[in-house]
Amino acid sequence: MSKRVxxxxxxxxxxxxFALAVVHASMELIRVVNSWMLGLVxxxxxxxxxxxxxxxxxxxxxxxxxxxxxxxxxxxxxxALGRTGLALLGSVLLYLPTVGYFAFTMFFLAGVxxxxxxxxxxxxxELILRLGxxxxxxxxxxxxxxxxxxxxxxxDLNPDFTAPIGFAxxxxxxxxxxxxxxxxxxxxxxxxxLSTRGIYSISxxxxxxxxxxxSYGLLSLASAVEGARGYAPPAPGLPWLIAxxxxxxxxxLEEIGLRKSVSxxxxxxxxxxxxxxxxxxxxxxxxxxxxxxxxxxEMPETRKEVLAVSCSYFALTLLLSLLVSYLxxxx
Numbered sequence: 001m002s003k004r005v006x007x008x009x010x011x012x013x014x015x016x017x018f019a020l021a022v023v024h025a026s027m028e029l030i031r032v033v034n035s036w037m038l039g040l041v042x043x044x045x046x047x048x049x050x051x052x053x054x055x056x057x058x059x060x061x062x063x064x065x066x067x068x069x070x071x072x073x074x075x076x077x078x079x080a081l082g083r084t085g086l087a088l089l090g091s092v093l094l095y096l097p098t099v100g101y102f103a104f105t106m107f108f109l110a111g112v113x114x115x116x117x118x119x120x121x122x123x124x125x126e127l128i129l130r131l132g133x134x135x136x137x138x139x140x141x142x143x144x145x146x147x148x149x150x151x152x153x154x155x156d157l158n159p160d161f162t163a164p165i166g167f168a169x170x171x172x173x174x175x176x177x178x179x180x181x182x183x184x185x186x187x188x189x190x191x192x193x194l195s196t197r198g199i200y201s202i203s204x205x206x207x208x209x210x211x212x213x214x215s216y217g218l219l220s221l222a223s224a225v226e227g228a229r230g231y232a233p234p235a236p237g238l239p240w241l242i243a244x245x246x247x248x249x250x251x252x253l254e255e256i257g258l259r260k261s262v263s264x265x266x267x268x269x270x271x272x273x274x275x276x277x278x279x280x281x282x283x284x285x286x287x288x289x290x291x292x293x294x295x296x297x298e299m300p301e302t303r304k305e306v307l308a309v310s311c312s313y314f315a316l317t318l319l320l321s322l323l324v325s326y327l328x329x330x331x
Contacts, residue, residue, distance in 0.1 A: 019174030023167070030102050034112040043110040053107045060109060064120030068094075071118065075246055079310065082303045084250035091243035094118070095215060101222035101235055122236045131318050132237030133325035139165060139220045162224035169217025176203075177210025194262050196269050204273050205251040212244050212276075241317060249310040251276065252300055259301075270299070290316060 044053035071093050078087030100108075100116040109116060122128050139162065146161045179199040184207075187195040199206040222235040258266045274284070288298060291309045300306045 016171065016175050018178050019171045022174050023170050027102070030099055030112060034102070037114065038105075038111040041110050041114045043105040044107040053109075057109060060114070060117045061120050064117035067118050068121050072242075075242065079246065079249055079307055082253055082306075084253050087246045088250055091246040094239045095243045097239070098215075098218050098222050098235065101225055119236060119239065122238055128238065129236050130325035131321050132239070132241050134317055134321040135216070135219065135237030135240050136223070137324060138216075139223070160224070162220060166217045166220030166222075166224055169220055170214050171217075173210045173212070173214025173217055175210070176206050176213060180206030180210060194258075194265055194269065196273070201273060202278055203276055204255070204270070205276055208247050208251050209276050212247060215240055215243060237321075241314070241321075245310055245314045245317075248276065248313075249306060252306040252309070253303065255299070256301065256303070256306070275299075 041056070044050055071090050074090035075087050075094065078084065078090060097115040097118045100113040102112070105111055105113055107113070116123075142165050143161050146165075147159055150157055150159050150161075176199065180203075183198040183200055184195050187197075203209050219235060219237065219240045255266075255270075259270075279287070290312055291300065292298060294308050294312050295301075295305045297305075300309045
């Protein structure tokens with residue numbers, strides 16, 4: 001067995017083990033933080049405590065609306081000015097309330113669940129909830145296929161694989177992210193200006209791909225767990241959609257800089273390697289077609305073109321979400 005194969009097996013094995021450890025540590029950290037935050041925002045178990053929770057919910061509602069406005073403004077300013085760090089920070093903050101679905105409390109804002117105040121405007125409106133429906137299509141499709149296969153093995157069985165699917169997405173996403181970071185660090189220590197091998201031969205932005213896949217797994221897991229023993233609003237897909245668009249926008253902006261700093265080498269690399277996710281040529285052309293309509297090019301080359309492409313894809317996914325929400329039983 002060649003050293004290259006041994007190195008590949010070791011890298012992948014280490015990344016998967018590291019990802020499993022991080023997923024476990026993340027769940028344990030949520031549990032610890034939730035226990036601490038229950039002292040600040042206690043649960044409501046007895047009927048006599050419900051009025052207090054209703055009053056707190058009413059007070060926090062305005063905080064939620066104001067906070068969401070501030071976070072969305074941060075993302076928009078970051079995208080408009082080409083400040084990728086600002087846009088990514090806003091995206092992470094927008095996605096953070098997903099953690100609240102692992103509070104397991106009667107009052108859905110108790111403990112770490114209080115993070116969900118940021119999503120009040122989203123969960124208050126059925127229409128806004130529908131705008132993120134397309135994000136649940138991959139999960140629904142995989143779950144339906146696995147349930148169909150399981151039905152052949154054990155008739156009359158009606159299983160739900162949402163939780164293991166979400167966990168698998170999280171492990172895969174963190175593995176890809178870890179491989180990307182390790183390869184990038186190794187190449188910099190080797191004085192390489194551009195990372196093109198290993199995981200970078202499959203995706204030009206493996207760290208961003210890893211984050212998108214991991215965060216989708218967390219959303220799927222949040223949809224699977226019982227968000228509260230009492231009432232919990234559904235996990236909206238729109239925050240994940242916004243965060244993913246912001247991440248892809250950051251990747252496109254980075255490519256503009258890379259084409260300037262390592263022009264010939266990066267142009268050659270772009271022709272051979274997928275932007276974010278490997279896919280068949282016909283499907284790849286279909287995915288890139290809206291960008292070509294907007295800019296007249298295969299890839300945007302200026303900050304304004306990146307913003308225009310990001311907005312067009314976001315609008316398209318919102319329209320598809322409305323259509324999907326009325327056609328498929330995603331809930």
